[in-house]
Amino acid sequence: MRVALDAMGGDRAPGAAVEGALLALERDAELAIDLVGREEAILDILADRKHERLAVVHAPAVVTPGDSPVRAARENVPSSLHVALRRVRDGESDAVVSAGDTGAILAAAMVVLRRCRGVSRPGIAVPLPHPGGTTVLSDAGANLHPRPVHLMHYGLMAAELAKVHLETEEPRVGLLSVGTEAGKGTDLVRKVDGLLRRAPLNYVGLVEGQDLFGGTVDVVVSDGFTGNAVLKACEGFAGSLGRALGGSGASTSGAVDPASLDFSTYGGAPLLGVRGVVVIGHGRSGARAIASGVLAAVAGVRHELVQRVSEAVWSMSRLARAARFLPSREGGEGK
């Protein structure tokens, strides 16, 4: 099991990646990590903490946010992200973890790894822990103008993640709206509701924002704009509360750890619908979050997440074509 870790992605790179890699290696004896990035910078931080299951893969190029991510991916730019993705494509590594820019990871993964059959728009799935368990939110920002079938695919794909991640056989899937009564919500919501009712899912219908943390559903399907806003708002709320609690002394009493409220410690969000396990870490990821992301990628590989996701979407596409309830263009090859 080899994970390619983008050492240069994220606000705290490459330090967080190096420390995170060492943490993850401690936690899994069968894991090997390729730290991909500027060799000199990585070795500087690593110093004498060599590890027999840790390799450094030199990737000198720096891709700046102004560069076209698609062109960077197509032109074989030797940036840490692209080298890591190509390692997975070429079978040299089993998964990629990066805390770099989400848009860049998405674009590069679509070009280098390509999409699963039947998927036209990959989606980001974020597992949100809460006192009642964990709920997966998808899409969390990959697709801002989704068609109804895209959201149905997010339901199918995130349900596979929930099966793997939460070990529930029949994850309860809900569709995010502004009320739970049938018909509540936008035109998009009503169309997706119709599709999800016909999908081979344990679909419970419309849910509201509070259901993300209520333990009432295992998967919440959302358009990427709303999913992203919801996620960041909760993150901001947790952060402000963490600051308030930190100042109050409650944290030092041991009753509440503000760090546990910070989504940056939760680890990564799998990008579902591409032909390889890709885990996107929060830009602010520290070593703990990077290590969690690496272990999430390991779980994805061990449980054959990509095959499961791919099969779920493809069998739905065949089913839909057979029943003619989706135009064939939408159910077809995602190219």
Added chain:
Amino acid sequence: MRVALDAMGGDRAPGAAVEGALLALERDAELAIDLVGREEAILDILADRKHERLAVVHAPAVVTPGDSPVRAARENVPSSLHVALRRVRDGESDAVVSAGDTGAILAAAMVVLRRCRGVSRPGIAVPLPHPGGTTVLSDAGANLHPRPVHLMHYGLMAAELAKVHLETEEPRVGLLSVGTEAGKGTDLVRKVDGLLRRAPLNYVGLVEGQDLFGGTVDVVVSDGFTGNAVLKACEGFAGSLGRALGGSGASTSGAVDPASLDFSTYGGAPLLGVRGVVVIGHGRSGARAIASGVLAAVAGVRHELVQRVSEAVWSMSRLARAARFLPSREGGEGK
């Protein structure tokens, strides 16, 4: 100063309304409240706690969620909500507070009170308190399919609320998106961004979910679907945290009060863009939340919120027509 309080709206009606009214009367010596609803039910709870500034206005009809709110409003149904709104229309009360169904309040207020000149879709503004102050989110669910000009109006109207509520002369207004760089977001976001840049506002550009609680802006403009989802998600997050903290004993140490995390205690959300002060309480409102809603309505009346909102939108509409950057249909009379 007379506030008409819908005694029958909300999950905890009429008890919460009666207790909330008594609380509010204690806090403001110039306030009188008309409790509107089924007289018998109200008097049962009130018992011998008569108050010289508290009147009961009998409104026997019950409007169920299945009824058409527009028809109920047009046909002069004597329900508590409609009677309360008509009192404001007829100058018998200065403001309405209801914790009833948001859609019903919106529809009834638009029919009974009518819209301010230039406003085609009223919006709900929710003041969110956080350690760095208070940030107003609008729209929080009144308008699920907004046109760009609607969102510009929410910015103008919520800025007036922020001036009154937060006592800031030039409230900082941001537009909710998935990134802060220019051009990030949906097509709608880009169009609204263009409009807000030309509005007479202290517009700071695109913001993200975390800015709702970061103290970086005073007003966050959002489409109603996303605003509603964000609000309810944070509410759910706060609730789950409150349960976790409650169980940990942290609350009893006095350091953290889970109730302070519950949006139901925050009081009401003004409905902006109708010709009267209307404050919508959370459906789960208890007495404290009702009292806060009543006091928010009082502040709205004292600060002439409706006149301010109306003037802000109407002068923008004239400006826009003069500059020809809005089609006259969108800048025109809201009918």
